[in-house]
Amino acid sequence: xxxxxxxxxARLHDELNQSVVFRRLEKESYDFAxxxxxxxxxxxxxxxxxxxxxxxxxxxxxxxxxxxxEWFVDLALAExxxxxxxxxxxxxxxxxxxxxxxxxxDYNVALQLTERAKTCAEKxxxxxxxxxxxxxxxxxxxxIFGFLDSLDAYNQSLAIERExxxxxxxxxxxxxxxxxxxxxxxxxxxxxxYNQSLAIKRExxxxxxxxxxxxxxxxxxxxxxxxxxxxxxYNQSxxxERETGNKPGEVVSLRTIKALxxxxxxxxxxxxxxxxxxx
Numbered sequence: 001x002x003x004x005x006x007x008x009x010a011r012l013h014d015e016l017n018q019s020v021v022f023r024r025l026e027k028e029s030y031d032f033a034x035x036x037x038x039x040x041x042x043x044x045x046x047x048x049x050x051x052x053x054x055x056x057x058x059x060x061x062x063x064x065x066x067x068x069x070e071w072f073v074d075l076a077l078a079e080x081x082x083x084x085x086x087x088x089x090x091x092x093x094x095x096x097x098x099x100x101x102x103x104x105x106d107y108n109v110a111l112q113l114t115e116r117a118k119t120c121a122e123k124x125x126x127x128x129x130x131x132x133x134x135x136x137x138x139x140x141x142x143x144i145f146g147f148l149d150s151l152d153a154y155n156q157s158l159a160i161e162r163e164x165x166x167x168x169x170x171x172x173x174x175x176x177x178x179x180x181x182x183x184x185x186x187x188x189x190x191x192x193x194y195n196q197s198l199a200i201k202r203e204x205x206x207x208x209x210x211x212x213x214x215x216x217x218x219x220x221x222x223x224x225x226x227x228x229x230x231x232x233x234y235n236q237s238x239x240x241e242r243e244t245g246n247k248p249g250e251v252v253s254l255r256t257i258k259a260l261x262x263x264x265x266x267x268x269x270x271x272x273x274x275x276x277x278x279x
Contacts, residue, residue, distance in 0.1 A: 051084055053084075055084035058077055061073055078113060082119075094116040098111070102114075114140060135173055141153060154180070168200075170200060175212070175216070178192075194213050194217045211240035215233070215253065215256075218231075227267070234253055
């Protein structure tokens with residue numbers, strides 16, 4: 001009896017699915033309601049037809065973009081341009097949306113969009129943008145603690161940046177590699193990459209970026225209990241922040257230095273008590 005009821009429920013569910021053509025999915029997207037239609041859509045259409053339909057859909061969204069929310073149109077265009085193999089148009093849009101969703105902490109979608117942008121850069125042989133997409137991929141993977149994959153993406157980006165001679169981008173990537181090593185407690189490796197980054201930033205005269213790396217080197221020294229070294233680098237960073245008028249950065253440095261000095265006083269106090277106890 002139970003099996004008969006289950007069979008009847010399944011039959012009714014199938015008929016209900018066949019009674020409508022489309023069903024609504026999450027995030028205002030749609031699909032064919034019946035599984036047979038979905039299977040046909042995926043497997044029966046020739047690739048050339050699918051590409052053409054995506055290209056046509058992209059043109060429709062572009063023509064009607066004033067009638068829909070900008071965010072919805074951008075996501076739709078990014079998808080249809082990519083699958084319509086209009087890679088030059090899809091590249092910047094997928095990269096920009098990936099960066100925006102990264103800022104909104106939606107890392108899975110950000111990674112998907114960034115991977116699309118990477119494919120677009122490869123298809124169009126755009127080395128500069130390929131380096132940018134790999135760097136962005138590294139940032140996303142770093143944020144979800146995929147440190148090995150993050151390092152791989154950064155190193156690929158670094159190789160391209162060195163090949164095309166983009167020194168500013170090279171310095172940024174070296175800094176990020178240093179951060180990955182710092183986050184995984186490989187502090188000497190972190191210092192090596194931070195110092196490589198610092199040298200380039202000084203070479204090209206990027207004072208604001210120089211202050212950031214100096215501060216981060218200070219963090220490494222503080223985390224490894226080399227407080228005097230840390231204080232020196234924090235002070236160097238703060239001096240540049242004052243010179244360049246970076247008030248928020250200066251405030252952060254002041255607070256960091258204040259906390260470090262308190263830590264140093266506490267350390268000296270404990271050492272004094274320890275020596276007193278031993279004697």
